[in-house]
Structures are given as structure tokens and as C-alpha cells.
Amino acid sequence: MLVTALEFQSAAYRDAYSRINAIVIEGEQEAHDNYLQLCQLLPDHQEELQSLARMEDRHKKGFTACGKNLNVIPDMDFARAFFAQLHHNFQSAFAQGHVVTCLLIQSLVIECFAIAAYNIYIPVADPFARRITEGVVKDEYSHLNFGQVWLQKNFAAVKQELEQANRQNLPLVWQMLNKVEKDAQALGMAKEELIEAFMIQYGEALNDIGFNTREVMKLSAMGLLPV
Amino acid sequence: MFGLIGHLTSLQHAQSVAHRLGLEEYAAQGLDFWCSAPPQVVDQFTATSVTGQSISGIYIESCFLPEMLANRHFKTATRKVLNAMALAQKQQAMITALGGFSSIIFENFNLSQLLQVRDVSLNIERFTTGNTHTAYIICQQIIAAAQRHNLNLSHSTVAVCGATGDIGSAVCRWISYHLPQAKLLLVARNHDRLQELQAQLGHGKITALNEALAIADIVVWVTSMTQGIELHSDTLKKPSLLIDGGYPKNLSTLVQHPDVYVFKGGIVEHSLDIPWQIMELVEFAKPSRQMFACFAEAMLLEFEGWHTNFSWGRNQITLEKMERIGVASQKHGFRPLI
Numbered sequence: 001m002l003v004t005a006l007e008f009q010s011a012a013y014r015d016a017y018s019r020i021n022a023i024v025i026e027g028e029q030e031a032h033d034n035y036l037q038l039c040q041l042l043p044d045h046q047e048e049l050q051s052l053a054r055m056e057d058r059h060k061k062g063f064t065a066c067g068k069n070l071n072v073i074p075d076m077d078f079a080r081a082f083f084a085q086l087h088h089n090f091q092s093a094f095a096q097g098h099v100v101t102c103l104l105i106q107s108l109v110i111e112c113f114a115i116a117a118y119n120i121y122i123p124v125a126d127p128f129a130r131r132i133t134e135g136v137v138k139d140e141y142s143h144l145n146f147g148q149v150w151l152q153k154n155f156a157a158v159k160q161e162l163e164q165a166n167r168q169n170l171p172l173v174w175q176m177l178n179k180v181e182k183d184a185q186a187l188g189m190a191k192e193e194l195i196e197a198f199m200i201q202y203g204e205a206l207n208d209i210g211f212n213t214r215e216v217m218k219l220s221a222m223g224l225l226p227v
Numbered sequence: 228m229f230g231l232i233g234h235l236t237s238l239q240h241a242q243s244v245a246h247r248l249g250l251e252e253y254a255a256q257g258l259d260f261w262c263s264a265p266p267q268v269v270d271q272f273t274a275t276s277v278t279g280q281s282i283s284g285i286y287i288e289s290c291f292l293p294e295m296l297a298n299r300h301f302k303t304a305t306r307k308v309l310n311a312m313a314l315a316q317k318q319q320a321m322i323t324a325l326g327g328f329s330s331i332i333f334e335n336f337n338l339s340q341l342l343q344v345r346d347v348s349l350n351i352e353r354f355t356t357g358n359t360h361t362a363y364i365i366c367q368q369i370i371a372a373a374q375r376h377n378l379n380l381s382h383s384t385v386a387v388c389g390a391t392g393d394i395g396s397a398v399c400r401w402i403s404y405h406l407p408q409a410k411l412l413l414v415a416r417n418h419d420r421l422q423e424l425q426a427q428l429g430h431g432k433i434t435a436l437n438e439a440l441a442i443a444d445i446v447v448w449v450t451s452m453t454q455g456i457e458l459h460s461d462t463l464k465k466p467s468l469l470i471d472g473g474y475p476k477n478l479s480t481l482v483q484h485p486d487v488y489v490f491k492g493g494i495v496e497h498s499l500d501i502p503w504q505i506m507e508l509v510e511f512a513k514p515s516r517q518m519f520a521c522f523a524e525a526m527l528l529e530f531e532g533w534h535t536n537f538s539w540g541r542n543q544i545t546l547e548k549m550e551r552i553g554v555a556s557q558k559h560g561f562r563p564l565i
Contacts, residue, residue, distance in 0.1 A: 119345045141346050192303065195263035197345075200310060203265055204317075213268055221252035224260075 008126045014072050016186035021067040022074035023082055023180065027114055028060035030083055034090060034106040041099045045146070052146060059136045066129040082179060085172050086110070093165070100151065100158040101165040107147020108205050109169055113176075115140050116197035117189070124188030148205050155210035162209070163219065170223040173198065199223075229284045229529035230320030231522045232266075232311045234291040234327050235508075236475045241292055244508050262303045264290040266311040268318060270505040274526050277498050277560030282529045285318055286505045287311050289329060293475075296328070304328075305336045312354060313344035321534045323354050324525035327474055330356035334393070334541055352536050355528060357521020359538040360556060361493040362397035363549040364520040365472050366405075367563040369398075369445060372468045372490050375565065378444055381408035386443035388436065389450035391420040394472060394493070397544035398447055403430040404546055412439040437462055447492070448473050460484035491564055493520045498560035517564060527555045 007013050035053035039046045067074050080087075086105060093101035118137045122130055151158055174195075177184075181191045199220055206216045235241040238258055245253035253260070270286035289311035295304040308329045315323040325333060332338070333356075342349040373380045385402055389395040390413040402411050411431040415421050421433045440446060440462045448458070449472040458481055463469070465486035471478035472492030479489040500515040511517040521538075528537055537552065538544065 137346075190302075192259065192263040193306065196265055196306065196310070199263070200265040200314075200345075203267075217250060217253070217267065220265075221250065224252055224256070 008070060012186060014070055016183040017067070017070055017072045018075045019078050019183050020180065020187055021063065021072055022076050022079035024063045024114075024117075025060055025067070025074055026076065026079035026083055027110060028056050028063060030087060030090075031106060031110055031114075032056040032060065034102070034110070037094055038099070038102060038106070041094070041097060041102065042150075045150075048146060052143075055139060055143075059139070062132040062136060066126075066132055069128045070126065082176060086169065086176075089169055089172075098161065098165075100154075100161040101168075103147035103151055104162055104165040105169055107145055107151075108202060109173060111140070111145060111147070112201035112205060113173060113198055116201050117194060120189045120193050120197055121187070145205065148208055151209045159210070166219050167222045167225070170219070171225050174223050228318070228320050229282060229525045230315040230318065230323030231284060231286045231525060232289055232308075232315060232323060232325050232329050233286060233505075233509075233522075234289045234307070234329065236293065238292055238294050247508070258292065258294055258298070261290055261292050262295065262300060266290055266307070266314045268314065270503050272501060272503040274497075274501045275499050276530050276558075278530075278558065280530055280559075282526065284526065284529070285315070285320060286503065287314055287318075287323075288505075291328065291332070293328060296332075301336060304332050305338055305341070308332045309338060309341060309344050309349070312349055313347040316347055316349060316353060321353060322525050322528045324357040324521050325354060326357070326519055326521055330358065330521070351539065353534065354539075355521075355524055355536050356393065356538040357519070357524035358393045358397070359544050359548050360495075360524035360527065360552045361472070361520040362394045362401070362544055363553045363556065364495055364563045365394065365398055365447060365449070365470060365492045366401045366549070367553070368470055368490055368492055368565060369402075369447065371563060371565045372470065372488070373445065376466070376468060376488060378468070380406050383444040384410040384412060384442055385445045385447065386412040386414055386434065386439035387447045387449065388414040388439070389448065389473070390431075391415040391417055391424050391542075392449055393538075393541050393544065395447075395449040396424055396542045397549060398449065398472075399424065399428055399431060400544070400546060401549060403428045412443060414439045440464070443467060445470065448478060449492070458482055460487050463487050494518070494564040495520045495523045495556070495561040496564050497523070498562070520561075520563075523556065523561050524552060527552060527559060527561075530559050531555050 032053045035049045039049045090102055090105045118133050122133050125133055177191055177194060184191060184194060203216045203220060206219055235244055241261060242254050266287050266289050268285050269288045273281050273283050275281045289307045291304055291307035387395050387399050390399050402409060412434040413421055413425060413431045414434055414436050425431055425433055441464055443464060445468045447470045458478060460482045467487055469478060469482060469487055469489045470492040471489055476491050482489055494517055497516045506514040
């Protein structure tokens with residue numbers, strides 16, 4: 001479904017946008033905060049992590065402008081509730097010094113979710129948001145995924161924890177997608193397309209880290225299990 | 228490295244394959260799950276030519292299922308094909324064949340307009356429909372089947388059903404040139420395209436389906452999609468030879484009569500085993516050697532270093548190209564299945 005120019009200003013579109021836009025802003029905020037926290041667990045990579053945090057902050061500003069452009073007030077309470085469980089899992093792993101779990105949540109789940117959603121959004125976005133989102137996606141593709149590289153280097157040692165973290169966090173993605181299915185649809189994004197794009201991105205990342213195809217398929221299937 | 232893009236024949240087939248592969252979580256899922264499933268590289272293998280040359284290949288399962296078309300999930304179907312192509316390109320396959328419905332979807336839904344797939348710009352020169360080799364093999368099967376049943380092709384009536392399609396029009400061109408004495412019947416739904424084809428060939432008679440089936444000694448069945456056309460043995464001449472070049476190959480179960488001989492069209496047998504596991508799932512009699520001719524085309528292009536979209540677009544298959552791929556096919560040890 002393509003959204004026509006007129007519909008960008010409709011009450012229904014803007015209502016759905018208030019939640020989706022808030023999720024995107026909150027997602028970039030979470031990413032920013034997570035990278036800064038990761039500096040404490042990985043002090044040798046402080047500079048790189050800080051630079052990533054700054055990039056996420058720029059993205060957040062861009063998406064905030066997208067909401068303003070449509071005169072939409074983002075529903076940040078909804079967005080914080082949306083990320084609550086994932087946020088909790090990250091904080092709990094951080095408190096225990098579980099860097100592998102932190103990286104899975106940030107560098108795999110959040111990043112893959114974001115890139116997948118942005119790619120699906122671009123063709124149906126209003127012209128202003130399209131330019132911003134294209135810039136963000138270009139940014140994301142232009143740097144190596146920090147977590148992916150780190151996990152790949154330490155694959156043998158981190159494999160088991162990654163599997164556990166995947167089991168714990170992947171079902172959340174399905175749950176989160178279900179919560180915004182209708183709103184995403186109102187913006188022209190089908191749930192099956194979002195899941196597919198996420199699974200492509202996530203599967204590629206797991207594959208790069210060192211899992212073989214069969215393991216990736218097994219890990220992906222965890223998303224279908226109850227939280 | 229070459230690539231093959233394939234898919235399973237039905238949801239039920241997909242569920243049973245998932246079960247056989249020990250992926251129980253997938254086996255329990257319905258069509259919705261397959262609509263959002265990403266493509267996967269499910270096999271990697273080496274193929275060897277009778278010349279001794281070896282090449283490596285990958286098999287990509289696109290997760291497309293024919294039910295997606297039947298349920299009018301056209302956007303989903305097109306995404307499956309594009310995503311599988313993007314994966315082949317990311318895996319650095321130099322030439323990839325679009326198997327089963329993939330090439331039909333690419334053509335019918337104008338996917339050449341949608342070549343940007345996320346961060347991948349599809350290079351269509353790296354893909355082939357494999358239709359030239361399929362058409363060549365079907366023509367060889369016509370000759371072999373006629374010989375087996377003592378049929379003089381020069382005095383035979385050959386009906387090509389799906390004559391205006393990519394493979395069908397190539398078969399018609401070949402028959403017009405190599406069997407000018409044979410009576411060629413052109414069968415298809417679109418009358419304008421039929422007239423265009425007849426004008427190009429300067430040969431062949433436009434005929435309605437049932438009329439053609441009643442008088443043809445050989446029926447070449449190459450309709451691109453099973454859109455409500457059904458074939459029954461009582462409509463066919465007895466005896467007759469039926470070359471099933473459609474997809475999926477189900478005419479041998481639909482048409483059962485002792486005087487109607489059904490051949491699996493567009494299938495080749497290699498002279499050497501290929502150590503792939505995935506073909507075990509496709510239900511060929513000899514899965515280590517038998518395959519769709521379109522897949523074999525990707526192998527031939529890789530063996531020969533012809534990294535180009537040898538078969539592409541609609542009705543571009545020339546006799547010269549069929550000849551060229553035929554020579555390569557024999558050179559590397561492929562034979563039409565009879």
C-alpha cells in the first residue's frame with residue numbers, strides 16, 4: 001500500500017505516526033545510552049563506542065524533526081513501555097557485566113530491527129522523512145557493526161551466551177512487532193515484510209559472527225517461542 | 228561460484244521438508260510464517276564436468292511457495308524472488324539460475340524495475356532464467372521420445388501448449404526450422420501474441436486447446452502457470468506422447484492412460500554424481516544426477532566462464548543460443564532425461 005501525499009496529514013496517519021515516530025526516537029535514544037554504558041564494560045573501545053553514541057544521537061534528532069514536520073507529538077510514554085522489557089534485559093545484563101548479552105541486544109536486535117524497519121519505511125515515507133531515513137540507513141551501512149565484529153573475534157568464547165541471550169530476547173521482537181502491527185500498517189508497512197527484513201538482517205549478522213546456516217535457522221526459530 | 232534459486236512445491240511439502248531437516252519449529256507453521264521467512268543458503272556443493280573441471284555452487288531456498296500466488300500475495304512472492312537474488316549476489320555467485328516459478332515471477336511482475344534490494348543493487352547480468360537450456364532439452368526430448376515410439380517426426384503433428392511463452396516460442400522456432408515438414412499447432416490463451424508468433428515463424432496453425440489435443444501425436448506442455456487449464460487423458464489422441472515441461476511436473480499423475488506416454492520435460496541427467504543434499508527433497512528418481520535444465524544452465528555458464536544473463540527477458544531465445552548451450556551441455560556430460 002502506498003500512502004498518498006494527502007494521507008500524510010490525515011488524523012489516522014498522524015495518530016499512528018505518533019507511536020511509530022516515538023518508538024524510533026526512543027530506539028535511537030536507547031542505542032545512544034547503551035553505547036555509552038558499553039564504554040564501561042569495554043574501556044579499550046571507548047572512543048569508537050562514543051562515536052557510535054554520537055551517531056545515534058544525530059539519528060534521534062533527525063527522526064524528531066520528521067515528527068515535527070508532520071505536526072505530530074510523539075507518544076514517548078508508549079515508546080518507553082514498548083522498549084521496557086528489552087531495556088530491562090540490557091540493564092540487568094550490564095549490571096552483571098554480561099557484555100555478550102548487552103551486545104546481542106544492542107548490536108544485533110536493536111540495530112537489525114532499526115535497519116529493517118527503515119528499509120521498509122523509505123518507499124512509503126513522506127518526502128521529508130524519506131530523505132532523513134535514507135541518510136540514517138546510509139550511515140548504518142557505512143560503518144562496520146561494532147558488536148558484530150567484537151562477537152566474531154570472540155566467537156568460540158561467546159557462542160553459548162549468545163544462544164542464551166537470543167532465546168531470552170528474540171521472542172521480545174515478535175511481541176514488540178505485534179504491538180505495533182496496526183500502526184505500522186497505517187504507515188504502509190506490513191508486519192510480514194518487517195519480520196522478513198529483520199530476519200534477513202539478523203540472520204546475516206549471526207552468520208557473519210560465525211554461526212552456520214542450520215544454527216542460524218535454529219536461533220531464528222527461537223523468535224517463535226513464548227517470551 | 229554459481230547459484231541456484233529454488234523453492235518447494237507447496238506448503239505441505241515445505242512443512243514435510245522442515246520436519247525431515249529436524250526444524251520442528253518451522254514444520255508446525257502455516258503460510259504466514261513462510262511469507263515472512265528469509266531466504267537461506269541451504270546447500271553448498273561441487274559439481275564436476277566429464278571434462279574433469281570442477282565448480283562450486285550454492286543452493287538458495289527462497290521460501291516462496293506457490294500458495295502465495297494462489298492467494299494473491301503477489302507482493303510477497305516478488306519479495307521472495309528479489310531477496311533470494313540479493314542473497315545470491317551477496318554470496319558472490321557469478322551466475323545464478325532462477326528456478327521453478329522464480330523466473331516467471333521476475334518476468335510477470337516486471338521486477339527489472341525493482342533492482343535495488345536494501346543495500347544490494349542487483350546486477351541482472353549475473354542471473355539467468357535457464358530457459359534456453361530448458362528449451363534445448365525439451366527439443367532433444369521430442370526427438371528421443373519420437374525415436375523410442377517409432378514416430379516419424381516429419382509426418383507428425385506437434386502441439387505446443389503455451390506457445391507464446393519464453394520456452395514455448397523457442398520450441399516453436401526450433402520445430403519450424405528443424406522439422407519444417409511437421410504439422411505445428413500453436414496453442415495459447417492470448418490471441419494477439421499467437422498471431423504475432425505465427426507471423427514471426429511463418430509456420431504453424433493457431434489452434435484451440437481441445438482441438439489440438441485431439442489430433443496431436445506429440446503435445447509439448449509448457450504453459451507458464453497452471454491457471455485453470457486442466458489436462459485429461461480423454462481429450463488426448465491415442466497413442467500420443469506428452470512432454471511435461473510445465474511446473475510443477477504433475478501431468479504423469481493427472482494423465483494416466485496406457486496409450487499416452489508422459490515424459491518429464493526440461494529435465495537433464497548428469498553423467499557424474501553431484502554431492503548435494505538438497506535435491507533429495509525434490510523427488511527426482513536419481514537426485515544425485517537429475518535436475519531441472521534451467522539449473523544445469525547456471526552450471527554450464529559457470530563451466531564455460533560465460534558470466535552473463537544468457538537467458539533473459541521474454542522471447543529472446545534464438546536457435547543459435549540453443550545450439551550454443553546444447554554443445555556446452557553435451558560437452559560437460561548432461562543428457563536429456565528420457
